[in-house]
Amino acid sequence: MRHIACLLLIAFCGAAWAQDGKVYKIVNPDGSVTYTDKPPAGKGAGVRELSPAPATSGVQVMDPGKVQEVNTRIKANLEERDKRALEEQRAREKLREAERAKEAGAEPLEGERTGTAPRKVIGKDGKPVTKGDGTPVTIQRGRLNEEYDERQRQLDEDIDKARRSARE
Numbered sequence: 001m002r003h004i005a006c007l008l009l010i011a012f013c014g015a016a017w018a019q020d021g022k023v024y025k026i027v028n029p030d031g032s033v034t035y036t037d038k039p040p041a042g043k044g045a046g047v048r049e050l051s052p053a054p055a056t057s058g059v060q061v062m063d064p065g066k067v068q069e070v071n072t073r074i075k076a077n078l079e080e081r082d083k084r085a086l087e088e089q090r091a092r093e094k095l096r097e098a099e100r101a102k103e104a105g106a107e108p109l110e111g112e113r114t115g116t117a118p119r120k121v122i123g124k125d126g127k128p129v130t131k132g133d134g135t136p137v138t139i140q141r142g143r144l145n146e147e148y149d150e151r152q153r154q155l156d157e158d159i160d161k162a163r164r165s166a167r168e
Contacts, residue, residue: 022037022039022049022050022052023035023036023037023049023050023052024036024037024038024039024040024047024048024049024050025047025048025049025050026040026046026047026048027046027047027048028046029046035050088166091162091165091166091168092166094162094165094166095159095162095163095165095166097162098155098158098159098161098162099159099162101155101158102155102156102158102159105151105152105155108144108148109147109148109151111147112144112145112147112148112151113141113142113143113144113145113148114142114143114144114145115141115142115143118138118139119138119139119141120136120137120138121136121137121138121139
């Protein structure tokens with residue numbers, strides 16, 4: 001019941017403000033509050049004049065052309081935001097791919113070492129270590145050549161390019 005009274009009071013105040021009239025709030029000696037558009041007979045301590053609501057408050061009517069313009073602008077903003085989000089997602093994916101390629105490319109490929117010939121790996125027992133198919137495990141010692149360095153530089157450039165793209 002109290003909620004209904006509050007809602008009626010708000011509706012009454014809203015109607016009074018909508019008429020651009022003055023509204024008075026009166027606090028009675030017993031603590032009850034009364035709102036009215038008529039000035040009270042005596043201006044006691046419990047009487048206060050409320051300022052009217054601004055003319056631009058509440059729901060404003062817009063012509064259909066303005067509504068169409070606003071809707072078009074909102075749609076364009078949403079499409080632009082979605083486009084940027086998709087570009088950011090693609091840039092992050094390219095960065096992940098470049099980082100994976102760098103990690104996978106750390107080991108030298110065939111022909112990227114210069115120096116000694118492949119050597120068999122010898123185990124603790126003094127015998128050659130073999131793979132599952134029986135072929136001996138070999139290692140190639142020597143220095144890495146310019147082909148390896150160039151491939152690593154290219155992988156680093158790819159990562160840097162992807163990072164710059166992801167930041168933009």
